[in-house]
Amino acid sequence: MAIKTKRMLSKTKSCSCSMPGVWRAAAYCSGAAVIFHSPRACAHVARSMDISAQYRALANGAAENLKPIPVVSSMLQEKHSIFGGADRLRACIEDVVNTYRPKCLIIANSCVAGVIGDDVEAVGKESEVKYGIPVLTVPCYGFLDGEYYQGYFAVAEQLAERFFHKQTKLENTALLIGDNGGPWGHYAKEVKRLLAYFSIKVIGQFPGYIPINELPQITAASFSIILGGRGQTYNGLTKIARLLEMNYEVPYLQDGYPVGWDNTVDWLRNLGVFLHQEDLAEKAVVQEKDKLFAFADKVKKITQGKRCVVCIGRMLMYFHPAGILETLRRLEMQVEAIILFDNYNTKERKLMVEAVSAQCQAPIIDQTAGQQLLETVDLVLTTHEITNNQDIKQIFLPMLPLVGTSGEIEFMDCIYKTLCRRGEKGGIVYV
Amino acid sequence: MSETAEWGNVCSRVDTCALTGAAAFFTGIKGAEVLVNGPLWCYFYALRHLEKSNSRLGERFHGSQPDNNAVVYGTEECLTDALDYIRENRAPSILLIENSCSVSLIGDDIEGIAAKAKLPFSVIGMDSGGLRGGFAEGYSKASIRLWQYLDLPDIKIKCRLGVNLLGATTAYFNGRNDLEEIKRILETANYRVIAVPGAGSELETLQKIPAAQLNIVINEELGLETAKYLKERYGTPYVVAGIPYGLKGTLRWLEKIAEVLPSDLESVREECVKTQEELLAAVNEARCTWGELWFDKIIVAAPGTTAFCIAQTLREEWADTEKLTVICQNTLKDLRGPVEADEILLAEKNSKKIEQILQQSDNTLILGSSSESSVLLREGKKFWCCNIAYPVQDEVLLTTAPFAGIRGAGHMLQRLWNLKIKAQLPY
Secondary structure (H helix, E strand, O other): OOOOEOOOOOOOOOOOOHHHHHHHOOOOOOOEEEEEEOOHHHHHHHHHHHHHHHHHHHHOOOOOOOOOOOEEEOOOOOOHHHHOOHHHHHHHHHHHHHHHOOOEEEEEEOHHHHHHOOOHHHHHHHHHHHHOOOEEEEEEEOOEOOOHHHHHHHHHHHHHHHHOOOOOOOOOEEEEEOOOOHHHOHHHHHHHHHHHHHOOEEEEEEOOOOOHHHHHHHHHOOEEEEOOOOHHHHHHHHHHHHHHHHHHOOOEEOOOOOOOHHHHHHHHHHHHHHHOOHHHHHHHHHHHHHHHHHHHHHHHHHHOOOEEEEEEOOOOOOOOOHHHHHHHHHOOOEEEEEEEOOOOOHHHHHHHHHHHHOOOOOOEEEHHHHHHHHOOOOEEEEOOOEOOOOOOOEEEOOOOOOOHHHHHHHHHHHHHHHHHOOOOOOOEEEO | OOOOOOOOEHHHOOOOEHHHHHHHHHHOOEOOEEEEEOOHHHHHHHHHHHHOOOOOHHHHEEEOOOOHHHHHHOOHHHHHHHHHHHHHHOOOOEEEEEEOHHHHOOOOOHHHHHHHOOOOOEEEEEEOOHHHOEHHHHHHHHHHHHHHHHOOOOOOOOOOOEEEEEOOOOOOOOHHHHHHHHHHHHHHOOOEEEEOOOOOOEHHHHOOHHHOOEEEEOOHHHHHHHHHHHHHHHOOOEEEOOOOOOHHHHHHHHHHHHHHOOOOOHHHHHHHHHHHHHHHHHHHHHHHHHOOOEEEEEEEEEOHHHHHHHHHHHHHHHOEEEEEEEEEOOOOOOOOOOOOOOEEEEOOOOHHHHHHHHHHOOOEEEEEOHHHHHHHHHOOOOEEEEEOOOOOOOOOOOOOOOOOHHHHHHHHHHHHHHHHHHHHOOO
16 A cells, blocks of 8 residues: 555646735735735635734744734625726725725735736726825736746835835845745744844845835845745745845845755855855854754764654755755664655656755655555654554654754754654654 | 625635635535635635545545646646546545636536546536635535535425434534534434535435425525525425524524424423533632633624624623624624624624724633634734634644533533633733
């Protein structure tokens, strides 16, 4: 019997929606309002995402204190598919302007508006003149002509173009670019902690977390740091960082994604060179290394020699196995095999096999061959929850791994605690 | 959706789309499966919502994943691929193919495409998604679509004291446990529950639906239109009973049913009296130490029927307050509003006022969801929260204890008292 997994998706086609991306790019920019030109329920997807993020932040002990901006749906109905929804949108804009008095209005388009063919851009331009406030529109419609990040980047770029001004630089300040859970998220917190080695203070996180009336001042930052990622996320964020550099003289730290220890060291050294503070970077590396290896030594009494498998079902552009395998080596664990799930096409599988082979000598096997092995190992690290074996101890490998030394320590702590677990409690452990 | 619907901030309202509601109804039929002919994003959100009450739902809930090209050239290719997968790997008793809102605008003949796929099981196609409304509209339309498709012959000899429960769902918070308690109470009162469409009955059982002497509508927003359809088609009378909360509330609920279809309610009355004695003794004990179960203000916010029914019982049987506000997520036509409420607000018509009330509420008990709590949290207000509706982010509910019925009366009182006690403790 083959391994069974939960929510395994096998296509590489468009799968997200641009509307939540549009909203997220301005979600906590007080002074703005977002209209979803869509059926009512589409706006509730953004609301659900917001509630989940709020409680995740609370669970992580963050004092989340920013209020989300109003999100209003134009409430498209069946009749608008015949007569068009532009008038409906105009009326909704008027209502939102009168109710919330926004300093900036942002319109997200649904796939319905795209199929109907509403000229949202024209309505936006007309409303801008009528109400005398910036009205931003985007070139994507729900899942059509773009995904989450196309909506996100389109708004970010326009916010920068409309509101940023050149400012006198504030020394030793940085602007974070990207989201990754916002100022309360692990990424931003870890970057702020590492920046403290260089006495750098973060003065904002763009887009999404700066009030509209503070946007013009944000270019006073000495430099910007991209809260990285892989693939299109990183490319899009880099485009924003470049825009800041070219138009507002805010240089950015290039090529940085501090995931895993090696990348964290590179990131710190890169930052040292960028700031001409190489000595501080080396000091930071030494201190961080001590911290990391002290923790690894502490938990090795449990992890050393333990047998594990790594199950992967994500494309290489979203998930690189190097960091995980590096952590397992540090904990002196024995990787028995890498199990590749059946959702890869030939090309994607080949890429993943190459990436794994470059890091590890363990055999690479398929989903069917892997089932028996699962029952014999101490730990399973997996990109998808395994549902047909409740006895195994499994750790979920997230799409966005925790960054920096703290992220590495948290991941090692998770492995340690899972190995300490007794009995057959089932389920999956989230890092 | 009404013409008078008011625009408002999403924080004032919690609702998923018709696609989710239709899927909730069909996946609520044991053995039935659903194929969403719409974007993966919409499919995934519906799945995540429905999985809360059915952890294995993913096996019976499929998506065709159309992309940009499909919207231009039609969804036949991706739909056929998905149907091939279902034919080869699954054996549903019936399959619902539902178009998402944008796909429904293309006008693909989904039943025609399904016919070409030569599937060895019944297939129903319908347009769904947000253009058709919210969860309730989707559930209701899917239900009627099923009865139209089945077109069952009437059963002339009715089952004595046989009833169907309409508009029941396990997709509401604690819905499964409430439904079990409702069935238990009806059976204690000698009624015979024939079928619960959309909440556990198999397709075979649903064939017997015309045999009932009475259709009982549990959640009006989900079941009323089906009840009307079945009355017109089979002449079966219906009663919009709502959800029985509290002990007096349960008896009142049962008496409403018995007015139309009389039965012996004595066993239920006895159980209520016995439970009442036990609860009163325990509550008096708590009062001795902790005082009265008083909250300066109470806001009840939930799907229509839940909100109406729980608000009435809350003030009549459980807690005291100066002001009780009811925020109703659906507009109800038949069920009488709670007479004990000071203010009733409809999410569809009063969204701006709801937003304002939530932002200004202090020292308030919220009987609602994490959506309302989320607003009060960010406003830095002092409040207590007892979840009665999704989304729920701040509570784990694992037991089989219902909120409704006789067993639910004790459970709800327990939750409310523990909220109060916890708030008074320094730890």
